[in-house]
Amino acid sequence: MVGGTVREVYVPPLAPPVHSGSLGDIPFTNAIEAPAEIVLSRKQPSGNWHDLTAAEFAVQVRAVAKGLIAYGLHPGERVAIMARTTYEWTLIDFAAWAAGLVTVPIYPTSSARQVQWILDDSGARACVVENVDETRLISGLRTQLSGLDHLWQFNTGAVSQLVAAGRDVPDTAVDERRAATGPYDLATLIYTSGTTGRPKGCALTHANFFAEVDNAVELLHPVFKSVSEEPASTLLFLPLSHVFGRMVAVGCLRARVRLGHAPSIRTDDLLADLAGFRPTFLLAIPYVLEKVYNTGRATAEKMGRASSFDRAARIARSYGEAIEAKEHGTGAGPGVALKAARKFYDPLVYRRIRAALGGKVRHVLSGGSPLGHRLAAFYTGAGIEIFEGYGLTESTAAATITPPLRPRIGTVGWPLPGSAVRIADDGEILLYGGHIFSGYWDAALGAARPVTDQGWLATGDLGSLDADGYLTITGRKKExxxxxxxxxxxxxxxxxxxxxxxxxxxxxxxxxxxxxxxxxxxxxxxxxxxxxxxxxxxxxxxxxxxxxxxxxxxxxxxxxxxxxxxxxxxxxxxxxxxxxxxxxxxxxxxxxxxxxxxxxxxxxxxxxxxxxxxx
The missing domain is CATH 3.30.300.30 (ANL, C-terminal domain)
Structure with missing residues (x-):
């Protein structure tokens, strides 16, 4: 604390650091420890969801990893993935890690120029895409990409092709690759969005992901470990090309939480997938939560009940704020009248909001941009606890998270356990911890070039810490x-x-x-x-x-x-x-x-x- 202002906060770790192994070990560890546990679900053409056990997923990961080895890909070489959020994306990701490879996500909406830059800069030897349009795009770039030897397409049988290629590769080949990969080896190159210039490849290690997900899973116990009889599950619809979605996919496999994938975020498609999958928690950006709220109000207005919805929203916000005050010891919590009003509006409004998210959602991890006090309080009052966070690609997603039972609406929570947040003299947010990346990829070096100052990462964002260590984002330094x-x-x-x-x-x-x-x-x-x-x-x-x-x-x-x-x-x-x-x-x-x-x-x-x- 400097002059009465909090300048730095450290939160002790909740999980021990990982000193051996890699993310590629997760499917096989799950298969040994809980072979029959459901870890994934795949949507079938019929619309039904087919569950996969830990043992079944491990078998598929090994088969695809053998195929990658059969195609001559060596440890440390890069494999790019350009697809929407699908089961195959996660399968290739873990198979590549099991084969000692490095994955490079590419947004399917990327331009030809962006795709060329990422493939060339990363030195990717192989690329897996989803459909024919992406195949045509990359095929048109092949003459400019001398290092790209292989191109596979998911919807024309990429997975089957890899499995067939690896049939004669012994299982031990995968085991040897896994044994040779350690936590400080490079796991992925995630290229920044490039709001001001060319995208830069953030070099994230296996240790970065372990530090992130292990501490997040322990902190968010009610989310990942489910304190009710309903097994924890989530439907992932944000891009796996983004570190936020990727972190949750890894965290779910690590915690053995049932994970589903939704490739389309069109309102009708997503609502149908949510209704069919019925997740217990969601990873979302504020836009999605705003969309659900605004759709609910628009529906009420069409029915001539806009004023009723608005009253219900005011009550939910008041209820959420009262809950927050009680948990911080600054209030008595919701009074009798407020509880009664909330109970009255639950079947009329709040249950409909929860139904739009699948009916079982009780927790939402929100990130990407601030959610805002009013909307966060509304969802809390509607029976959905919001865990707001803040982070960067460079911090393997969340650098701060709202602690359970200690929300402070309008903030982005405390530092991830095992890490620290510091506010510089000019208000810039600095981050420190095991989740901080090893640096930006330097193609000439074929390795990451560190950019931290004694381990502290300058984020470019501006913020402040309150007396209890909660971080509030106030802006972007360059903006x-x-x-x-x-x-x-x-x-x-x-x-x-x-x-x-x-x-x-x-x-x-x-x-x-x-x-x-x-x-x-x-x-x-x-x-x-x-x-x-x-x-x-x-x-x-x-x-x-x-x-x-x-x-x-x-x-x-x-x-x-x-x-x-x-x-x-x-x-x-x-x-x-x-x-x-x-x-x-x-x-x-x-x-x-x-x-x-x-x-x-x-x-x-x-x-x-x-x-x-x-x-």
Missing amino acids: IIVTTGGKNVAPAPLEDRLRSHPLVGQCMVIGDNRPYITALITLEPDGLAHWRQMHKKQDLLPQQLVRDELLLADIQRAVDDANELVSRAESIRRFALLPADFSVETGHLTPSLKLRRAAVARDFSEDIAGLYESR
Whole structure:
């Protein structure tokens, strides 16, 4: 503590460090210790889910690992995976590790230029893709990728092809590869999204994953180890190309939690998969939780019950805040009247929200961006405990996590057990622990180049620690806006609040070297469709919609609500409503849905200029 301000927090480990073995051992350890335990489920063409035991998964991992060996891949060589979130993705991942290889995820939405850079920079010798479009894309790059020797496609039998190739390879070949791989060997190269430049390969070791998942599993005991008779399970729908989804997949196999995969995040597809799988907990980004909430409210509005939903939401938030106060010893908890009101609205509203998530979900791990106090309190009051976290690819996902039974809504929790968080003099967040990566991949060296300072990683994010050690994210160091009046403004809080509105798709706050703050705002397709229906404006073209006075008034109310977070000097004075949403395809979002600010500023320069013209 410096001058009464907490500057550093350390949390002791809950799990011992791993001194031998690798992630490739996990399926085989599970098969020995609990061969009949269900560890995975695969969706069948019929829509039903087929369970796989630990013993069955280990057999498949070994068979595919033998195939990779048969194709001449040597320990330490890289295998790229370009596919949606599927069972085959996880199978190849663990098979590659069992064969002593290094996996390199590639988002299936990546451009040809990005794919070429990742394959070339990583020196990948093999690549597995999902479908014919990805095969064509990479085939067109083969002349520029001299090191890429093998290309397989999941939906034309890649797994069967590998299994067939490895039939004559002895089982001992896999055992020897596993025995030769240690915790400090490279496990994966995960390339950053590249919001400001070329993606960099984050070199994560097996030890990084063990430090992350072992401590997270022990901390989040109610999630991964299920304190009820219902076995813990989760449906993974976030990209396995992202470290967040990957960490949970590894954690589930490590903890022997039933894991399913959902390749599509289209609302109808995802809701159907959730209903069929019925998970007990979920890994989600705030966008998904916002979507469920907004869909619930839109449904209520269509039924003429919007005011009832809003009352229920207020009660849920009050209930969640009262629970939080009791757990911190600052309040008595929900009173009799609040309990009664919550009980009244449970079958009318809260049960419907839980049903949209499959019906059995009681815990959600939220990350990627701040969820926001109001939504976190609502879900707590609706019977779903939110564990919010913060982390980077460089920290193997979560660097901080909300501790069970000690939530502090609006923060991202305490440091991961066994790690520390420090706030630098300029407010930058620094991280330390076994989960911190070994450095960025250097193709010329064929190894990672360390970037930490005595083990501390400078994140580029800004934050503060409260007296109890909870971290609050306040912005991104490189994104701080400085107006011509000298006011420093962090755009993230304003953008996060605006994106939580059902009509808002994306938002970018502007104002660097300008006299005041403005924003570019896009419309959320589902929210807009509902608004059109409710206001009978289905016939308006996008260019007409962005000038519609009623719609502009609704967006202005959302802006006014966001402005309550900041001072007058930091508030959004004007905004431009754009007719098309930002997307990965247009180059305005990264594959992990972060804004490419430079690209947006370039492509919408005229709209931005118009915000600073005299009225």
